[in-house]
Amino acid sequence: SCNGRGAHLYGEGDHDSRVIAATTGAIPTAGFFCNGEIGPIGNSNFLHGFTASVGIFQEKD
Structure with a gap:
């Protein structure tokens, strides 16, 4: 998550982690906080701010 997110953006701490927990359940x-994320817009990559990235891993059956 971008270091611009969190209590300064939402007025309360742990906003993103609470949303993830409410969506995924008890896993x-x-x-960690970063200074932005790199991702594409069209055919070019840009530094994005105030973003969050989530990856979910699951064991194969």
């Missing part, structure tokens, strides 16, 4: 989570 282990870990995270």
Whole structure:
């Protein structure tokens, strides 16, 4: 998650982690704040701010 998110953006801490927990249920989570994320817009990559990225891993059956 971007370091611009969190209490300064939402007025309360742990907003993103609470949304993820409400969506996925009681699964282990870990995270960290960065200074933006790199991702595409069209055919070019840009530095995005105030964004969050989530990856979910699941064991194969």
